[in-house]
Amino acid sequence: MKIHEYQGKQIFAKAGMPVQDGYVFDKIEDAETTIKRVQEDFNTEDVVVKAQIHAGGRGKGGGVKYSPNFDSALENAKNILGMNLVTHQTGEKGQLVRKVYVTEAFDIAEEFYAAITLDRGKGMDVFMVSSEGGVEIEKVATETPEKIVKVWIDPLLGMKSFQARKLAYGLVLPKEAFKSAVKIFMQMYQTYQQIDATIVEVNPLILTTDDKVVVLDAKVNLDDNALFRHPDIAEMRDLNEEDPNEVEAAEYNLNYIKLDGNVGCMVNGAGLAMATMDIIKLAGGDPANFLDVGGTASAETVKNGFRIILSDENVKAVLINIFGGIVRCDRVANGVVQAVKELGLKVPVVVRLEGTNAKEAQVILAESGVSIIPAVGMKEAAQKVVKAALSA
Amino acid sequence: MSILVKKESKVVIQGITGSEGQFHGGQMLDYGTNVVAGVTPGKGGQSTLNDRVPVFNTVEEAVQEKGANTSIIFVPPAFAAEAVIEASCAGIKVVVCITEGVPVHDMVKVKKVVDQNETRLVGPNCPGIITVDECKLGIMPGFITKKGSIGVISKSGTLTYEAIDQLVNVGLGQTTAIGIGGDPIIGTTMKDCLEMFEADPETEGIVMIGEIGGQMEIEAARWAKDNVSKPMVGFIAGQTAPPGRRMGHAGAIVSGGDDTAEAKMRILKESGIGVAESVADIGDLMKTAMENK
Numbered sequence: 001m002k003i004h005e006y007q008g009k010q011i012f013a014k015a016g017m018p019v020q021d022g023y024v025f026d027k028i029e030d031a032e033t034t035i036k037r038v039q040e041d042f043n044t045e046d047v048v049v050k051a052q053i054h055a056g057g058r059g060k061g062g063g064v065k066y067s068p069n070f071d072s073a074l075e076n077a078k079n080i081l082g083m084n085l086v087t088h089q090t091g092e093k094g095q096l097v098r099k100v101y102v103t104e105a106f107d108i109a110e111e112f113y114a115a116i117t118l119d120r121g122k123g124m125d126v127f128m129v130s131s132e133g134g135v136e137i138e139k140v141a142t143e144t145p146e147k148i149v150k151v152w153i154d155p156l157l158g159m160k161s162f163q164a165r166k167l168a169y170g171l172v173l174p175k176e177a178f179k180s181a182v183k184i185f186m187q188m189y190q191t192y193q194q195i196d197a198t199i200v201e202v203n204p205l206i207l208t209t210d211d212k213v214v215v216l217d218a219k220v221n222l223d224d225n226a227l228f229r230h231p232d233i234a235e236m237r238d239l240n241e242e243d244p245n246e247v248e249a250a251e252y253n254l255n256y257i258k259l260d261g262n263v264g265c266m267v268n269g270a271g272l273a274m275a276t277m278d279i280i281k282l283a284g285g286d287p288a289n290f291l292d293v294g295g296t297a298s299a300e301t302v303k304n305g306f307r308i309i310l311s312d313e314n315v316k317a318v319l320i321n322i323f324g325g326i327v328r329c330d331r332v333a334n335g336v337v338q339a340v341k342e343l344g345l346k347v348p349v350v351v352r353l354e355g356t357n358a359k360e361a362q363v364i365l366a367e368s369g370v371s372i373i374p375a376v377g378m379k380e381a382a383q384k385v386v387k388a389a390l391s392a
Numbered sequence: 393m394s395i396l397v398k399k400e401s402k403v404v405i406q407g408i409t410g411s412e413g414q415f416h417g418g419q420m421l422d423y424g425t426n427v428v429a430g431v432t433p434g435k436g437g438q439s440t441l442n443d444r445v446p447v448f449n450t451v452e453e454a455v456q457e458k459g460a461n462t463s464i465i466f467v468p469p470a471f472a473a474e475a476v477i478e479a480s481c482a483g484i485k486v487v488v489c490i491t492e493g494v495p496v497h498d499m500v501k502v503k504k505v506v507d508q509n510e511t512r513l514v515g516p517n518c519p520g521i522i523t524v525d526e527c528k529l530g531i532m533p534g535f536i537t538k539k540g541s542i543g544v545i546s547k548s549g550t551l552t553y554e555a556i557d558q559l560v561n562v563g564l565g566q567t568t569a570i571g572i573g574g575d576p577i578i579g580t581t582m583k584d585c586l587e588m589f590e591a592d593p594e595t596e597g598i599v600m601i602g603e604i605g606g607q608m609e610i611e612a613a614r615w616a617k618d619n620v621s622k623p624m625v626g627f628i629a630g631q632t633a634p635p636g637r638r639m640g641h642a643g644a645i646v647s648g649g650d651d652t653a654e655a656k657m658r659i660l661k662e663s664g665i666g667v668a669e670s671v672a673d674i675g676d677l678m679k680t681a682m683e684n685k
Contacts, residue, residue, distance in 0.1 A: 226495035270640025271548020274629035275671040325533040379672035
């Protein structure tokens with residue numbers, strides 16, 4: 001799960017980290033009062049107006065504006081709220097800005113980078129800092145890898161202060177700022193652990209002209225599998241930032257991701273679902289979605305999956321590919337028949353069923369009277385569905 | 393011979409009285425797996441699965457009383473990490489964790505513990521292991537397999553079944569099939585499996601099925617280049633997956649660089665592994681490779 005910058009900063013602030021803070025508004029009539037409150041509470045004339053969306057690259061896309069006074073802040077706030085922000089992470093269609101964060105502004109002497117995430121290869125968390133902040137870290141990693149300092153953290157010991165010092169030495173800081181950075185890094189690691197984060201990233205972490213170290217941005221991603229032990233954080237979920245079909249699918253325990261093609265697919269198992277998308281492409285088609293109905297697909301889940309796939313207007317044909325292990329193909333077949341009868345057959349449907357009770361399933365489909373196209377093997381299934389989509 | 397599990401493996405089922413444990417416990421017994429004990433805290437002293445399996449409160453008791461040396465875990469995600477550690481500390485040698493949705497922070501700690509104790513953990517979030525006609529330590533449908541000479545390694549469940557089905561269709565049976573799971577942190581890597589299959593005299597060819605995300609396929613391929621003498625066929629799922637989106641498996645996410653399907657397929661080819669461009673070609677490619685070896 002992703003959360004907004006302002007929510008990440010709330011979590012950081014609670015852990016004692018010095019953050020650039022402010023207030024959020026989501027209705028334009030609240031813009032004036034929000035800006036004034038920030039100016040008063042943080043004793044500042046200049047503020048920063050920041051779009052809150054679940055994607056990086058907001059500054060480059062025009063979603064973050066320094067505003068030297070009230071009038072410019074209000075103008076920026078009006079421009080940013082409701083804008084369609086396009087960044088390298090949103091894709092071409094961009095993301096509508098529904099929330100705006102107005103914060104205090106700092107005089108920046110230097111910008112750094114700090115992040116913790118899992119190093120899958122080592123099976124340990126890695127804490128990375130760089131003196132090159134404010135830019136894309138991938139760029140630093142390829143061009144000047146020597147400017148990134150890393151420490152790997154023993155999961156049974158946790159981060160030790162010598163490791164935090166090593167990171168802070170890597171940034172070359174004045175004495176008081178050095179102490180502050182060490183403390184921030186320890187707090188950042190504790191937060192990462194405490195909230196079951198998959199990534200916490202501060203880019204930039206700044207040194208102000210008066211030698212303070214401040215968190216200027218916060219990217220926090222959480223482990224969905226651990227949200228059950230963090231009900232307070234689970235509440236921060238912003239469904240507006242997610243695809244409504246994906247949200248609905250999740251309610252039915254379906255794993256759905258919308259793509260841009262026209263061949264819908266419903267598969268059991270994530271690996272087989274990806275392989276099915278791939279073979280559709282190889283057959284000359286374009287997958288419209290990823291949909292994993294999981295290990296316990298019932299008639300009900302199949303029906304819901306079918307409905308979600310068909311709600312995408314681009315879909316010209318559907319491929320159902322089930323390899324029954326635990327999932328019994330006859331149940332899936334019943335679900336398909338039920339779904340077709342209830343929802344109508346708007347597009348051609350190709351069905352490939354293999355494994356447990358596959359024969360019974362074929363009988364059910366054949367006797368149902370619904371005009372689905374049966375297929376044997378994945379290759380034939382892909383060819384048939386692509387042909388059907390092209391002639392639709 | 394085979395790898396990891398065989399007829400003599402003495403299996404304890406952790407979470408045996410839950411619905412998953414009951415269903416799959418029964419299936420495993422029917423397959424012929426030597427299930428000697430079950431564990432559910434608080435239910436020790438009972439017996440279950442039509443009186444065929446005694447239940448203990450702790451894994452330690454199952455080890456002491458019944459000589460269990462292999463475990464399979466069907467406990468809910470919040471308790472799965474603890475269950476693995478319990479098995480590891482009780483001296484179990486091979487642990488399969490079926491549970492899906494184990495928090496990754498838990499797994500980072502578990503991994504360290506099982507490594508220190510030299511426990512062979514497979515999973516979590518995996519279909520388990522099957523040594524054909526001997527021991528099913530997992531949830532895969534046993535009837536699709538056929539005894540033979542191919543070792544199968546995969547991150548995914550149903551894609552493993554697909555590969556097994558294709559192998560059977562071209563007349564190739566299997567020694568052991570192992571689903572290692574699709575989570576970011578798992579106990580047994582593809583390279584670990586390759587090492588075991590290479591060392592197993594009965595295994596004559598290897599199918600390795602990977603997907604986008606992580607570096608595991610690349611590590612395995614580079615190792616195979618210099619160390620695997622047997623014919624190998626590889627497949628990578630997720631050629632059409634968009635970057636930055638998690639495709640079902642927690643670990644299946646393209647984050648840039650070498651973890652795309654394209655990059656992995658290239659490195660597999662460079663390492664001398666026959667790469668199936670299409671999932672439908674796995675069986676045929678393996679057949680050709682076996683004929684040409």
